Amino acid sequence: MTDSEIVALAKERQDYFGELYERYFDQIFRFVFKRLGGLESEAGDITQHTFIKAMANLNKYEDRGLPFSSWLYRIAQNEVNMYFRNSKGNYTVEIDESKFKDLCEEAEINYMSADQQEQLINLLNKLEQEQLDLLELRFFQGMSFKEIADIYNITEPNAKMRVYRILEKLNKKWSDEK
Amino acid sequence: MRKFSIDKENKGLEPSEEQIRRYKDFSRLHHDYERLTKRGKKPVYQDPKLYMLIVLIGIILLIILLEE
Numbered sequence: 150m151t152d153s154e155i156v157a158l159a160k161e162r163q164d165y166f167g168e169l170y171e172r173y174f175d176q177i178f179r180f181v182f183k184r185l186g187g188l189e190s191e192a193g194d195i196t197q198h199t200f201i202k203a204m205a206n207l208n209k210y211e212d213r214g215l216p217f218s219s220w221l222y223r224i225a226q227n228e229v230n231m232y233f234r235n236s237k238g239n240y241t242v243e244i245d246e247s248k249f250k251d252l253c254e255e256a257e258i259n260y261m262s263a264d265q266q267e268q269l270i271n272l273l274n275k276l277e278q279e280q281l282d283l284l285e286l287r288f289f290q291g292m293s294f295k296e297i298a299d300i301y302n303i304t305e306p307n308a309k310m311r312v313y314r315i316l317e318k319l320n321k322k323w324s325d326e327k
Numbered sequence: 328m329r330k331f332s333i334d335k336e337n338k339g340l341e342p343s344e345e346q347i348r349r350y351k352d353f354s355r356l357h358h359d360y361e362r363l364t365k366r367g368k369k370p371v372y373q374d375p376k377l378y379m380l381i382v383l384i385g386i387i388l389l390i391i392l393l394e395e
Contacts, residue, residue: 193350
């Protein structure tokens with residue numbers, strides 16, 4: 150059965166939502182887990198909330214040809230952001246060094262020493278949260294522009310343009326810093 | 328607030344299958360959903376405004392009946 154068929158059935162009978170849960174729990178949990186930098190129980194709670202919200206709002210969901218998972222990612226993204234907003238402390242999200250190098254390459258920032266890496270991370274941390282979200286999805290979650298576009302409900306070229314504008318901005322700040 | 332730092336020890340951030348299994352429970356989700364969306368309504372006697380309204384309607388009906 151396709152996602153659209155299951156969604157149609159789940160709108161009539163909640164039991165069918167279980168099938169969607171089975172299909173997408175793992176990837177949503179991974180997404181949230183990575184976004185939270187490995188906070189396991191928080192990731193479990195946020196994933197659960199994501200599915201509760203999806204279940205409660207399923208009747209409002211319209212199939213516009215986008216994957217059902219992009220709708221779930223959007224809810225999860227909002228839930229994680231809400232968690233960050235409501236948390237009083239600062240959360241450190243660890244990122245893979247190789248992925249960080251990919252970001253540097255795309256931003257046309259040459260390979261650097263450990264100190265310079267720290268400097269660049271500081272610059273990164275000063276970006277707006279929405280800009281950080283986009284970079285995170287692209288480089289640290291390894292999503293394609295198509296997937297990002299589906300989550301934000303924008304076109305693929307638009308997603309690409311937004312990411313590259315942020316990289317340009319980062320590059321400019323980096324040049325000014327040096 | 329969220330801050331980034333580089334994972335220099337290369338710990339990796341993929342959850343294990345065991346961790347995923349620990350939280351994957353549709354019956355719990357269903358139960359939580361029911362609890363959140365279908366909370367039992369307050370009994371009439373615990374809602375003073377509604378209780379007073381019913382008493383008032385009762386008194387009015389009684390007066391009308393007695394008048395007739």
